[in-house]
Amino acid sequence: MSVRVRFAPSPTGFLHIGGARTALFNWLYARHTGGQFILRIEDTDTARNTQAAVDVILNGLRWLGLDWDEGPLTSDATGPSHGGRGPYFQSQRKDIYQRRVEALLSRGLAYEHDGAVKFKMTREPVLMDDLIVGHVRRELTDREAVDPDFVIVRSDGQPVFHFVNVVDDLEMGITHVIRGEDHLSNTAKHIALFRAFDVSPPKYAHIPLILNADGSKMSKRDQGASLATYVDEGYLPEAVVNYLVLLGWSPKDNREILSIPELIERFDLPQVLRHNARFDMAKLQWMNGEYMRTLPDDRFYELCVHTFARAGVDTNRFPLPYVKAALDTCKGKLKTLSELPGYAGFYFNEVTQFDAAAAQKDFTPENKPRLQRLREVYAALPEFNAAPLEACLKSVAAELGVKAGVLVHPVRLACTGKTAGPSLYHLLEVLGREKSLARLDAALARM
């Protein structure tokens, strides 16, 4: 029997990073086994479920590169979809739920109570055999001992989560339910429901949760809880995917940077850990830097141009070769794209602000004649290229009897406004003689 897994988010307006990982694990399992990955939208909460909220989910999955074999094609609940087990929006499946409720009612497995419909839950402990957690014997809690039955249809006619979730998994032929461990206790209810329908439940695999850095539960409000944060802050989807998969899963051989094809080949449920993991932003940053460094040039340019555009810098005003040359000096030096405008903005904007502490130290009266001398030499340089620029600076330093750093630091500050940035000689070459000398002059005027 072919594997069928699903990701069934509720469109609340954002995609939780934990949800993204759940989707990833499901997707990887489907791809690993040659099965189907199904996307189902649990939009029963009509009050807050909007089409825009569905787009957040669809776009988030697309950004991560998690394509679904069955599910909606657009965020329109009544719109087109892929697959023969639709509709894939719960809001469009009311008659299916209705039929299932009636079936339970007619067989005496559910009953009406205060206008709602309650399911007759088993009084016995439920045994589960989880692919990750193992054997679990779920006893009734004290509250459940008083009344184990639970509502499956509210008095307003709306079926509840536990019910629709099970009915859909059943109708859609889901074979493996891979979801967060927060659902482990509820699984007893779900298993009982499957049995009431005379079908054997799917296999369950409960994955550990992602916690905040301090070990507390990661909720919507917490920094970094939304996938959008990583999109906005210039992370690469491949880095996010790689980082996420390592939270609760291990390839067991000390390797950490793994490509998607490698992940698909190696991912499996038995290697999923049982304990929760804390989110470590520093490690994600490191990993993002690793991916940034190996990005193909064209994609790097494209991402950089977008990043500048979002920061209000239109790089299209500059000749393409200039833009590319400028970006080439940044390649491999950034951990995230969001650092780019601050790192290389000087290529596209005038430098009006200088690092205060550095200016105090470098823009001094005694440095003025030194910089003036270097300016003269640079002005007369036949070729304004990195190699001669470096050689010249060094010979001027020697002539002046100072270390190269004495000239390097003020020049960098004058041309970029910062103390850190691309290789000095290469950035001067890209900037060109005219701009470089103008910036030197502006700095000299301040000394």
Add this chain to the structure above:
RNA sequence: GACCCUAUCGUCUAGUGGUUAGGACACCACCCUUUCACGGUGGCGGCCGGGGUUCGAAUCCCCGUAGGGUCGCCA
């Protein structure tokens, strides 16, 4: 309160009875580079506690403790 899950460096993890407890991120030092980043070398740092079982426990069992989850006419 009840029920369920979990527990190795600060963090992510390897480890399934015998290892000097390994790797990665972070941190520190040095090298490379007169910026930053990368890279290289070295360092710091861990089996939650207590009982068992065993010739021998990070590994198995029990009890604590701690963290997380669930007990809704939320999903």
